[in-house]
Amino acid sequence: MEYPANYQFTKEHEWALVENGTARIGITDHAQHALGDIVFVELPAPGAELTAGQVLGTVESVKAVSDIFSPLPGKVTAVNSQLAQSPELVNQDPHGRGWLVQLELTPGASLPRLLNAAEYAAYVAEEN
Amino acid sequence: MDLQRTPLFAAHRQLRARMAPFGGWEMPIEYSGILAEHMAVRRQAGLFDVSHMGEITVHGPKALDLVQHVCCNDAARLKIGQAQYSGLMTESGTFVDDLLVHKVTDTEYLLVVNAGNQSADFEHIQQHNPMRAEVHNAGPEFAQLALQGPRALEILKPLTPFPAATIPYYWFTRDSVLGIPAWIARTGYTGEDGFEIYCAPSDAETLWFGLLEKGRAAGLIPCGLGARNTLRLEAAMPLYGHEIDLHTIPREARLGWICKLSKGDFLGSAVLKQAQAQPLKRLLYGLRMLEPGIARDGYPVLHNGQAIGQVTSGAPAPALGANIALAWLPPEFKSGQEVEVQVRQRSLRAGIVELPFYRRAHAA
Structure with a gap:
């Protein structure tokens, strides 16, 4: 599996792509693979304020419901509305078109240290 | 383990x-x-x-007597080479397991039982074998x-x-x-x-x-x-531990058709005969979600905000393009009525539908 070098990762298998005070959030390729066919995604309303580690939504596979945690603190500025019709995008392109939400990072908030791509790949390899 | x-x-x-x-x-x-x-x-x-499914064989001249004693369906109707869906019953008329009974010969029956229940089933059958038929755990074979x-x-x-x-x-x-x-x-x-x-x-x-x-x-x-x-x-087929268990009688799970009270006494038949005259406390229904969301096992079912029942199994139905569930509801509910399923923080509308959800076009 390839993890993009400019992404950051959590041990809960979310990713964040931070650019200019905003962060795009999704679940990792490892996570989508472990979940299997994703059939439903529940996302927050735009405007919701999230702290790091707070549940931002749920991703449901045929068999199970998984909570998704926000890797970073911020306000939801956009959600991936395509997932309502096509939740399988999370399986097909987890790091791209299968993104979940976009956050405007809380100004001045201390940001948790996330894993870089190499650290995350090593963490996943160890977990297996 | x-x-x-x-x-x-x-x-x-x-x-x-x-x-x-x-x-x-x-x-x-x-x-x-x-x-x-x-x-x-x-x-x-x-x-x-x-x-993983368990196999139990029952042998000898008393084989049929034992199968008839512990199971609710009428194995006497089976011809050699025929199989029957049945229930392994407690004295209270509830399910120890559901199973397939195969008539191999006049003196041999093969019972195919659920993986997780096979040792409990085997013990239960042995404990209720006053006719001393030969019972053998054939799973490993x-x-x-x-x-x-x-x-x-x-x-x-x-x-x-x-x-x-x-x-x-x-x-x-x-x-x-x-x-x-x-x-x-x-x-x-x-x-x-x-x-x-x-x-x-x-x-x-x-x-x-x-x-x-x-x-x-x-x-x-x-x-x-x-x-x-x-x-x-x-196909609305029950799964042990979900639709049926030690607290379920056949009729409430819509399995009255496998419970042949006319065949003579069997484990639980006295209780089930009494229950026959009583109104059911609950009945298994099919739900089809009317809003996006998946009802999962154990989620509460509501009607006008009041808790009335519980989901026993729920999942997406890929062949139907809908999310479906089986649920216990009070027996007065009818197909076409709407209820709500409490899906975590949200209460989602669901319609009561006829079972099975899916029926193949041509039966064999």
Whole structure:
């Protein structure tokens, strides 16, 4: 599996792509693979304020419901509305078109240290 | 407790199946994906390793007496080579298990039971055997493969000398498949036509890979327990521990048809006869979600904001393009009525629908 070098990762298998005070959030390729066919995604309303580690939504596979945690603190500025019709995008392109939400990072908030791509790949390899 | 493995464990590894515990066994949950596997069984065919299922044989001149005593269906109606869906009953008329009873000879019956219940079933049968029939736990002697789907017959036909098309639904024969001695039963747990094939564990891998190879052109793929669950749910077939358990009587689970109170006394029959005169406390219903969201096992069902019942099984129904559930509701509810399912923080509308959710076009 390839993890993009400019992404950051959590041990809960979310990713964040931070650019200019905003962060795009999704679940990792490892996570989508472990979940299997994703059939439903529940996302927050735009405007919701999230702290790091707070549940931002749920991703449901045929068999199970998984909570998704926000890797970073911020306000939801956009959600991936395509997932309502096509939740399988999370399986097909987890790091791209299968993104979940976009956050405007809380100004001045201390940001948790996330894993870089190499650290995350090593963490996943160890977990297996 | 260590998980048990079927004789096909290495084959599942080789096919890169996702494995998980089920009923004390380490079983394949999916290979190519539950949705693809589900649709293969609805449109072409799927092959399942169900070797975790338990087998119990009952032998001797009292074999029928014992089967009749512990099971609620009427095994006396079976002819040699015929199978019957039945319930293994407690004295209270509730389910120790559900099972298939096969009449092998006049003095031998093969009971196929759920993996997680097989030792409890075996003990229960032995404890209720005053007629002293011979009871034998035959689980380790059988592997079981389920070949299911509209093309199952076409796949199996050239692989056995027995004219497979002549096996009626819920009948079986002892013959061979790909030269391997096998019992071929026209039974299944998917709502499709198909066969459950029993063989010696040492032959299982040859039979598994042989069937997959011979069936490939017809669209046959390996399928795991994930698809088995969504398939049986669409067909509204009960799963022990969900729709039926030690607290369920047959009628409330809409299984009155397997409970033959007229056959004479059996375990639980006195209680069930009394219950027959009483109104049901609850009844199993089919729900179809009317808003986006999936009802899962255990979620509360509400009506006008009041809790009235509980989901027993819920999942997406790939062949229907809807999310469905089975649920306990008060028996006065009717098809077409609306209820709500409490899906975590949200209360979602669901319609009561007729069961089964899915019915194949032509029964075998």
